[in-house]
Amino acid sequence: MKGDRAEIVVDAGDTTRTYEVVASRAGRRVETAVRRGVVEVSEVTRNGTVVRTARFMANRVLALVEQPVPREDNSEKHDHSGRPLREDPET
Numbered sequence: 398m399k400g401d402r403a404e405i406v407v408d409a410g411d412t413t414r415t416y417e418v419v420a421s422r423a424g425r426r427v428e429t430a431v432r433r434g435v436v437e438v439s440e441v442t443r444n445g446t447v448v449r450t451a452r453f454m455a456n457r458v459l460a461l462v463e464q465p466v467p468r469e470d471n472s473e474k475h476d477h478s479g480r481p482l483r484e485d486p487e488t
Contacts, residue, residue, distance in 0.1 A: 400466040401427040403438045405451065406459045413459060418451050429463060431455060 401420040406413055420427050424443045429436070436458050439450045 399423045399425060401425075402464045403427045403429060404460075404462045404464070405436070405438060405453060406461075407453055408457045408459055416451060416453075418449075427463070429461065436461060 399420055399422060403418045405416045405418070407416065418427055418438045418440060420440055425448065426441055427438065428441050429438050431437070434455045436453045436455050437450060438453075438461075440448045442448060
């Protein structure tokens with residue numbers, strides 16, 4: 398979703414560098430994958446088309462921080478009063 402972001406901190410020899418991949422438009426999201434020693438961070442459209450990709454050698458990545466945009470989750474069940482139902486009722 399627009400606003401999803403991933404920050405990648407990479408060892409660049411004598412210093413560190415920070416890169417940021419952001420879902421820049423509505424309907425896009427950021428996906429991460431680690432394959433064969435490579436960390437891949439991609440911005441993806443709704444239908445799965447990759448817009449841009451950042452690749453880093455896994456042994457150089459110091460930190461990978463994913464910061465998803467908070468989404469509303471309407472999957473909670475509600476009783477008649479509109480309050481969420483709990484698994485252990487209070488006694």
